[in-house]
Amino acid sequence: MTSFTLTTALLGLGLATIILVLVRRGHLHLRHGVFWIIVAALAALFGAWPMLIDRIGAISGIRYPPALLLLAAVVVLLIKSLLADMANSRLERQVRRLNQRLAMFEADHERQ
Structure with missing residues (x-):
């Protein structure tokens, strides 16, 4: 795993952790927290597997x-x-x- 991939995946996981803490402490409403958890999970997913973006782009016809x-x-x-x-x-x-x-x-x- 390259350093860029590792960094991006760790940023996504760190964002997810921060969001969970904010929801747990009541600083962020659960409905909004779910949205941001999904965003963080996608960031971690695309960070861990950057080729996934290339495959989705190829399937959708984006150069x-x-x-x-x-x-x-x-x-x-x-x-x-x-x-x-x-x-x-x-x-x-x-x-x-x-x-x-x-x-x-x-x-x-x-x-x-």
Whole structure:
């Protein structure tokens, strides 16, 4: 195993370990942790077997297989960003409704 392959595989495993610790301590929600564990596992997999990227590229007809890896990373990050924006919008809507309910409650409380 070359030093680059070993380094990449160790980085993937290290990332997975850090994510598990963050989930366990409650710093990262489990739903988000699962996504990042999958990313770390794929990084470790492609780090341990870099020829896998070449085979997937050849099967999909891509001449330069690392471009496939970069394209997949960009697509995954765009999807993750979209999901984060959707969750943020949902939270903002809930906070707005909660503020409205609180204002109505305070107005009723002042009348009494």
